[in-house]
Amino acid sequence: MTENILRSVTVERTGTGHFTATNPRGGTISFGTSSDPHGGTDFTPVELLLAAIGGCTAADVDVATARHVEPTGFTVSVTGDKISDEFGNRMTDLMVTFSVTFPDGELGDRARAILPRAVKTSHDRFCTVSRTVEIGTPVTTTVTDA
Incomplete structure (x- = not known):
């Protein structure tokens, strides 16, 4: 039996300094840069x-x-x-x-x-x-x- 060892995420830009990572199961997490002029709370x-x-x-x-x-x-x-x-x-x-x-x-x-x-x-x-x-x-x- 071959074990699936590959792990992956896809990161897409959603706006200036803002991104969303998606895993193969469809889960998402948004994140951004710390230089957000609006004081965003994204990681x-x-x-x-x-x-x-x-x-x-x-x-x-x-x-x-x-x-x-x-x-x-x-x-x-x-x-x-x-x-x-x-x-x-x-x-x-x-x-x-x-x-x-x-x-x-x-x-x-x-x-x-x-x-x-x-x-x-x-x-x-x-x-x-x-x-x-x-x-x-x-x-x-x-x-x-x-």
Whole structure:
């Protein structure tokens, strides 16, 4: 059996500095540039990167812990510094911080006990997004229909 390994999105311009990404299942997310003169609330591409890092590892951790008990609180904060240096514009000092609480009792204790291991395993092995960022995968760009 051949596993479908290709992942894709299509990004279309919807206006000056505004774009919509569409996945193969028809889901969409709008985003834009931070220079919107009207103070728009769309995510920027950098914020989408941070959300992808946090979302990927949050999903891994949720699967591991919620099988024991539903959390009473689950927040993941992702921060980083956007810099410009001899390598161009890039993010540094990326930090993912989990704040997860579980109810009192045996099941909550079990979920609390595995939380650090679930976070570490996601970071070290499972989260495709942060693994790709940390390893440093080359990006190829091309132009068609020019």
